Amino acid sequence: MNILKMLMASAAVVAVAMPMAANADTSDKRIALSNNYAGNSWRQAMLTSWETVTGKAVEDGVVAAADAFTTAENQATEQAAQIQNLILQGYDAIVINAASPTALNGAVREACDAGVVVVSFDGIVTEPCAWRIAVDFQEMGRVQVEYLSGRLPDGGNLLEIRGLAGVFVDDEISAGIHKGVEEYPQFEIVGSVHGDWAQDVAQRAVAGVLPSLPEIVGVVTQGGDGYGAAQAIAAAGRDMPIIVMGNRQDELAWWKERKDAGGYETMSVSIAPGVSTLAFWVAQQVLDGKEVPKDLVVPFLEINQDGLEEALETTPQGGVANVEYSLEDAQAVISEAM
Numbered sequence: 001m002n003i004l005k006m007l008m009a010s011a012a013v014v015a016v017a018m019p020m021a022a023n024a025d026t027s028d029k030r031i032a033l034s035n036n037y038a039g040n041s042w043r044q045a046m047l048t049s050w051e052t053v054t055g056k057a058v059e060d061g062v063v064a065a066a067d068a069f070t071t072a073e074n075q076a077t078e079q080a081a082q083i084q085n086l087i088l089q090g091y092d093a094i095v096i097n098a099a100s101p102t103a104l105n106g107a108v109r110e111a112c113d114a115g116v117v118v119v120s121f122d123g124i125v126t127e128p129c130a131w132r133i134a135v136d137f138q139e140m141g142r143v144q145v146e147y148l149s150g151r152l153p154d155g156g157n158l159l160e161i162r163g164l165a166g167v168f169v170d171d172e173i174s175a176g177i178h179k180g181v182e183e184y185p186q187f188e189i190v191g192s193v194h195g196d197w198a199q200d201v202a203q204r205a206v207a208g209v210l211p212s213l214p215e216i217v218g219v220v221t222q223g224g225d226g227y228g229a230a231q232a233i234a235a236a237g238r239d240m241p242i243i244v245m246g247n248r249q250d251e252l253a254w255w256k257e258r259k260d261a262g263g264y265e266t267m268s269v270s271i272a273p274g275v276s277t278l279a280f281w282v283a284q285q286v287l288d289g290k291e292v293p294k295d296l297v298v299p300f301l302e303i304n305q306d307g308l309e310e311a312l313e314t315t316p317q318g319g320v321a322n323v324e325y326s327l328e329d330a331q332a333v334i335s336e337a338m
Contacts, residue, residue: 025288027061029092031280033068036079036099036123037164040198040224041248045273045320046097046122053277053324062327063284067091074164076103083107086116093117093283095276098125101168117286121279122271123168131292133279135271135300137169141176143302144220144244145184147267151242155186156217159209159241161195161202161229163222170194173222180220190214195225199250203228210236219243223270226251246270247301247321252312259308268303268311274324281330293337 033050037043047068054066069086071078076099084107086094094111098104098120105127111118112129121133148158160177163170174192181187191213195202202225210232219229223246230243240258245251245268258264275298286292301321303311315321325333 026063026284029063029284029287030065030067030090031063031093031095031283031287032086032089032091033066033276033280034079034083034086034094034096035068035070036076036097037074038070039074040196041318042197042224042246042270042273042320045322046276049274049322049324050276050280053274053326054280057280057284063287066280071099074099074167076100080104080107083111087111087114091116093119093287095279095283096120096123096125096130097276098123099167101126117283119279119283119286121275128294131282131286131294131296133275133282133296133298135275135298137172137271138176138179140269140271140300141173141178141220141222142180142183143176143269144267145177145180145187147244148187148218148220148242149184151265152217153186155184155188157190157214158187159206159213159216159219159229160189160192161206161219161221161225162192163195163197163225165194170222177220187218189220190216195222195228197222197224197246199224199226199228199231199248201225201228203232206232207235210238215239216241221246224248226268227254230254240264242266244269245303247272247303247311247315249312249315249317249319249321252303252308252315252321256308256312259305265305267305268308268321269300270320271298272301272323273320274322278325278330278333281325281327282334284327285330285334290334291338292334296333296337298333 079099108127118130124132193205206229226243226245227250247270311321
């Protein structure tokens with residue numbers, strides 16, 4: 001938590017020197033959010049952050065509208081149709097959390113050709129006309145194994161819990177985890193399941209694979225799956241390994257309970273759901289005529305043992321540790337990228 005706070009503080013300092021956007025330039029503009037999936041706490045927190053920040057921006061007259069739309073199924077074809085519909089509805093910008101980095105490129109190109117600004121985040125798109133806001137997801141996976149190497153220098157067997165199959169984020173984090181195992185070959189991944197970034201799905205998946213696995217010393221994850229993994233491992237009567245958490249409130253609460261009872265130690269890492277609000281402000285800045293690099297990178301949010309209590313206090317029941325971005329934060333990220 002402290003790492004992110006320092007980064008955001010430095011961003012705020014940079015933003016002070018940057019001119020504020022003139023509200024009148026975008027007060028008649030309409031921005032839409034196209035979201036491919038809402039079936040876990042991270043996505044719900046992401047949508048809540050969007051509503052909180054953009055609702056205030058609409059109220060203040062910064063933009064005329066900032067509506068959110070989520071597809072019923074996590075299908076690229078359905079999201080492409082949604083984007084085409086948003087073009088027809090006359091939105092000036094579309095912010096996208098994409099089901100696929102490539103399958104939406106045709107619809108994104110249609111939007112750009114129609115003069116619509118497209119900003120992708122989290123699940124980014126590769127169409128060159130779009131803007132991209134991403135975390136280094138591979139590094140987010142790699143640092144988990146690096147952390148375990150410090151705790152478990154002799155290594156051992158790892159269980160990998162992946163996210164939603166077929167999504168860019170899942171592939172990138174998993175690639176980072178496997179890079180970490182190459183860097184620290186004392187570890188071996190002996191099992192891999194998809195938890196869909198949801199604790200109930202992860203719990204069922206881990207319970208199903210555990211009987212076939214040897215002793216596990218660590219569980220590497222993608223977020224939303226740590227608590228479910230812990231429940232499955234406890235139910236199986238196994239020794240509790242070091243489970244890397246993903247900043248969800250249920251994970252942090254379980255971690256604190258185990259820490260207080262016996263000194264259980266781990267780490268937690270994820271992208272802040274409020275990255276959707278950064279994408280909103282980037283879209284607003286592009287509409288306002290500002291020069292914005294096509295690719296922007298934001299830090300992931302890491303919680304260590306010392307920061308657990310503070311993070312838990314500020315994370316709502318059923319929610320995710322979060323940071324919401326302001327216009328000044330967006331201006332700082334843009335300035336740093338330039």
